[in-house]
Amino acid sequence: MTQNAQNTQITLVIGGHGKTGRRVAERLTALGRQVRIGSRTGEPAFDWNEPATWAPALEGVDRVYVTYYPDLAFPGAAEQVGEFSKVAVANGARRLVLLSGRGEEAAEVSENNLKASGADWTIVRSSWFNQNFSESFFLEPVLAGEIALPTGDAVEAFVDADDLADVVVAALSDDKHIGKTYELSGPRLLSYSDVAVELSKATGREIKYISVTNEEYRAVLRENNLPEEFADLFTMILDGRNAHLVHGVEEALGRKPKDFADFARDAAASGVWNV
Numbered sequence: 001m002t003q004n005a006q007n008t009q010i011t012l013v014i015g016g017h018g019k020t021g022r023r024v025a026e027r028l029t030a031l032g033r034q035v036r037i038g039s040r041t042g043e044p045a046f047d048w049n050e051p052a053t054w055a056p057a058l059e060g061v062d063r064v065y066v067t068y069y070p071d072l073a074f075p076g077a078a079e080q081v082g083e084f085s086k087v088a089v090a091n092g093a094r095r096l097v098l099l100s101g102r103g104e105e106a107a108e109v110s111e112n113n114l115k116a117s118g119a120d121w122t123i124v125r126s127s128w129f130n131q132n133f134s135e136s137f138f139l140e141p142v143l144a145g146e147i148a149l150p151t152g153d154a155v156e157a158f159v160d161a162d163d164l165a166d167v168v169v170a171a172l173s174d175d176k177h178i179g180k181t182y183e184l185s186g187p188r189l190l191s192y193s194d195v196a197v198e199l200s201k202a203t204g205r206e207i208k209y210i211s212v213t214n215e216e217y218r219a220v221l222r223e224n225n226l227p228e229e230f231a232d233l234f235t236m237i238l239d240g241r242n243a244h245l246v247h248g249v250e251e252a253l254g255r256k257p258k259d260f261a262d263f264a265r266d267a268a269a270s271g272v273w274n275v
Helices: 002-008 023-029 053-060 078-092 105-117 138-143 161-173 192-203 212-222 229-233 248-253 261-271
Strands: 010-013 033-037 061-066 095-101 120-125 146-149 181-184 208-211
Touching: 010 023, 023 033, 023 161, 053 061, 053 078, 061 078, 061 161, 078 095, 078 105, 095 161, 095 192, 105 120, 120 161, 138 146, 146 192, 146 212, 161 181, 161 248, 181 248, 192 208, 192 261, 212 229
Parallel strands: 010 033, 010 061, 061 095, 095 120, 120 181, 146 208
Antiparallel strands: none
């Protein structure tokens, strides 16, 4: 496909204001590609829970970056992803790139449902993001100087959201990625205690990690009106299923992924952790 042909097509980026979707949309726009943001505030609106919004959002769309909130492991996600994928293909969107999670059996059901649609697919399975500490879940705890989570001494191979966005854009742009499943991680394993050390170095102030029980963490989620199912995602860290490095960034892009220390240095320089 020629560059000019790609530039006349529309890419639907579901969750285009989110952590990864925003980065994907920015990169595609910089390449001269037309982007449509798939969100409830988009034009036209897109809502996972309102199937009637799917076809209008797909009008004129050739490819889709599929992200699901809150997580593919949540009840009902696999069914919605499967039905959306069928609608997408029926409306002419042949290329689907799905953001999935490493080690999530429930997410694999969504992957299989998307593949069954007949689309040209790429699956991108991600570890937890570095940016969880600067943009979302753990930003407030970092600002408060205390990260309390039910992870004990377990380790995770945190990956940078910018690396993931580069992989997704490559998968949306180049046919060589069709039919590939990429598992992404950073270059080293870190416990949350290790993360606290790196964040302390980057910010110049003490940030502590405190291990809490799963039930204590569920209580915090309830108090903040967040789904308790988020606590279940930590079981994937605790049982060690992702306690090894994978090499999807290198496989897809031919370069090494960004290290957490470099992320922390850059994030601190941006002022996001200033108190």
